[in-house]
Amino acid sequence: MLRKHWIVLALMVTGVYACHKETMDIFAGFQKPANFPEPVYHFTTNPVTKDGFELGRKLFYDPLLSRNNTISCGSCHIQTSAFTHHGHDVSHGIDDRLGSRNSPAIMNLAWNPALMWDGGIFDLDLQPIAPVTNHVEMDETMENVLTKLKNSSVYPALFQRAFGSDEITTAKALKALSQFMLMCVSSNSKYDKVKRNENETFTADEQAGYQLVTQKCSPCHKEPLFTDNSFRNNGIAIGANDDKGRYMVTVTAGDEYKFKVPSLRNVELTAPYMHDGRFYTLDAVLDHYSSHIQQTPNLDPLLSAGIPLSAAEKTQIIAFLKTLTDREFTSNRLLSEQ
Amino acid sequence: MKRIFSIITASSLFLIACEKDVSSQYNPSASADLSVEFDHIAGGQNVLLGTTSYTNAAGESFTIDMLKYFVSNIKLTKTDGSEYVVPQDSSYFLVDESVSGANKIKLKVPEGEYKNISFVLGVDSLRNTMDISQRTGVLDPAGTAAGMYWSWNSGYIFFKMEGTSPQAPVDGTGNRKYRYHIGGFGGYSTPMFNNIKTITIDLTASGIAKIKTGRTPNIHLMVDVLKVLNGTTNVSIAANPTVMVSPYSVNIANNYVSMFSHDHTEN
Numbered sequence: 001m002l003r004k005h006w007i008v009l010a011l012m013v014t015g016v017y018a019c020h021k022e023t024m025d026i027f028a029g030f031q032k033p034a035n036f037p038e039p040v041y042h043f044t045t046n047p048v049t050k051d052g053f054e055l056g057r058k059l060f061y062d063p064l065l066s067r068n069n070t071i072s073c074g075s076c077h078i079q080t081s082a083f084t085h086h087g088h089d090v091s092h093g094i095d096d097r098l099g100s101r102n103s104p105a106i107m108n109l110a111w112n113p114a115l116m117w118d119g120g121i122f123d124l125d126l127q128p129i130a131p132v133t134n135h136v137e138m139d140e141t142m143e144n145v146l147t148k149l150k151n152s153s154v155y156p157a158l159f160q161r162a163f164g165s166d167e168i169t170t171a172k173a174l175k176a177l178s179q180f181m182l183m184c185v186s187s188n189s190k191y192d193k194v195k196r197n198e199n200e201t202f203t204a205d206e207q208a209g210y211q212l213v214t215q216k217c218s219p220c221h222k223e224p225l226f227t228d229n230s231f232r233n234n235g236i237a238i239g240a241n242d243d244k245g246r247y248m249v250t251v252t253a254g255d256e257y258k259f260k261v262p263s264l265r266n267v268e269l270t271a272p273y274m275h276d277g278r279f280y281t282l283d284a285v286l287d288h289y290s291s292h293i294q295q296t297p298n299l300d301p302l303l304s305a306g307i308p309l310s311a312a313e314k315t316q317i318i319a320f321l322k323t324l325t326d327r328e329f330t331s332n333r334l335l336s337e338q
Numbered sequence: 339m340k341r342i343f344s345i346i347t348a349s350s351l352f353l354i355a356c357e358k359d360v361s362s363q364y365n366p367s368a369s370a371d372l373s374v375e376f377d378h379i380a381g382g383q384n385v386l387l388g389t390t391s392y393t394n395a396a397g398e399s400f401t402i403d404m405l406k407y408f409v410s411n412i413k414l415t416k417t418d419g420s421e422y423v424v425p426q427d428s429s430y431f432l433v434d435e436s437v438s439g440a441n442k443i444k445l446k447v448p449e450g451e452y453k454n455i456s457f458v459l460g461v462d463s464l465r466n467t468m469d470i471s472q473r474t475g476v477l478d479p480a481g482t483a484a485g486m487y488w489s490w491n492s493g494y495i496f497f498k499m500e501g502t503s504p505q506a507p508v509d510g511t512g513n514r515k516y517r518y519h520i521g522g523f524g525g526y527s528t529p530m531f532n533n534i535k536t537i538t539i540d541l542t543a544s545g546i547a548k549i550k551t552g553r554t555p556n557i558h559l560m561v562d563v564l565k566v567l568n569g570t571t572n573v574s575i576a577a578n579p580t581v582m583v584s585p586y587s588v589n590i591a592n593n594y595v596s597m598f599s600h601d602h603t604e605n
Contacts, residue, residue: 119527123469126492129487171473248583249583251584252528
């Protein structure tokens with residue numbers, strides 16, 4: 001009896017200690033997961049440091065970045081939904097192109113060579129300028145954001161710690177935000193653990209689903225990131241607002257209606273789906289691929305005949321897609337608002 | 339005869355003196371001031387923002403409410419043919435008709451006589467893709483470049499001209515506006531149109547620039563903005579009230595390369 005209590009107590013102490021250690025001491029910096037390829041982000045011009053990352057995290061969750069101090073990056077990119085805007089098909093506001101798109105996951109961006117659904121932004125460091133200055137998003141100017149940061153009682157010291165001087169510049173603010181976003185790495189799903197032989201195995205359904213996805217959804221949703229980062233038309237009907245996707249960036253007819261292939265990681269948590277959030281369930285997505293492909297301009301040749309799928313196969317695919325859910329990522333305290 | 343001789347002697351002496359005088363004045367290892375002025379006109383009229391109406395070749399009348407453009411990558415050629423390239427970190431300017439003083443750019447150039455100036459109208463593709471820490475001064479998206487940068491399609495707007503015209507259709511805000519935002523550096527990973535234009539201006543006919551410490555020579559350029567609309571393509575405001583990231587922008591850029599002419603140099 002007494003002995004049992006002791007053990008419980010000892011376990012509790014260790015547990016508290018472990019927790020404490022995890023949040024306080026361990027900042028390993030950016031690390032490439034063993035089963036991932038080399039990242040494409042330019043770490044040489046922006047190495048991730050603990051202080052830079054923490055400053056970036058604070059900026060990411062700070063509504064100061066919006067005109068009336070109400071909206072932060074975290075408002076539309078919510079951690080528990082893998083940093084998407086769960087439940088919202090498109091971000092608020094109409095008659096503006098950004099307001100017509102679904103907010104994508106802030107996840108594994110170090111491997112993402114072109115941001116936005118149309119790939120219009122080619123450097124993560126330049127990304128925050130778009131939402132900050134967009135009228136339907138944060139409707140603020142970068143200049144004013146810098147002024148607010150300079151006048152704040154906390155930020156100059158945080159910039160000092162992160163960059164060795166309390167001078168607040170566009171480049172530093174943007175680089176700090178990048179450091180936070182680069183650390184949003186999702187690589188601890190059941191799928192990853194199976195692949196890395198970390199004492200996990202697929203069920204029969206998951207295994208069958210895995211086979212189907214590698215046969216039918218690759219090369220577009222290519223392992224291990226589940227995207228090949230290309231721009232393609234997957235045959236969804238042209239939207240009411242006639243969003244031409246990649247064409248808006250390249251102004252090349254062959255790019256009309258192409259959008260960036262999104263990753264399938266954490267897809268269980270990121271509904272609604274597609275660039276305009278038109279599908280609310282994974283069943284609806286699979287029904288689209290099996291029976292509703294539209295012959296629109298530049299439809300990807302891989303999909304010209306659709307992807308025939310039986311009901312059982314759909315169940316198996318969904319079982320597999322759920323193994324891509326990474327709860328360690330969506331609950332990682334390090335990435336949450338502090 | 340004697341008289342003629344002495345005249346010749348005198349004048350050749352004078353010529354020699356002149357020559358000598360000039361070359362000995364310059365110290366090529368010293369840098370001195372040079373300004374380049376962009377004097378905006380529309381045909382025969384001065385440009386006055388907002389107030390005056392002008393007429394294009396399509397017969398449409400219009401006002402100019404905003405006029406700005408980037409001038410960068412400046413090069414000067416001496417009368418002896420040697421070239422001076424203004425260093426990258428001091429070679430980007432935003433000419434803005436609405437800001438007093440912002441139609442004159444100031445440079446430091448080695449002393450000497452210059453017969454030619456060339457510059458890029460816009461921002462070169464290298465700067466367009468450079469690390470954010472290299473985008474300071476007029477290229478800082480939080481500063482002067484705020485309205486001259488496409489955040490959703492990363493790249494600088496090279497040239498911006500806006501105004502109203504009774505021939506323009508009513509827009510979403512109830513106004514009859516035209517908006518020409520011209521950019522496009524050729525695309526990052528996928529090729530796109532390239533509206534980067536290099537303008538070269540010969541100064542020999544209307545006055546070379548004599549750059550020397552203590553002087554403030556000014557190359558005075560006339561910039562005829564009617565040529566933005568009138569040229570190889572006569573742009574109709576009614577038909578094209580808004581031109582931004584579209585293939586049509588190439589026509590406007592091809593027009594505006596001819597808007598610069600050298601009027602004179604104040605040495």
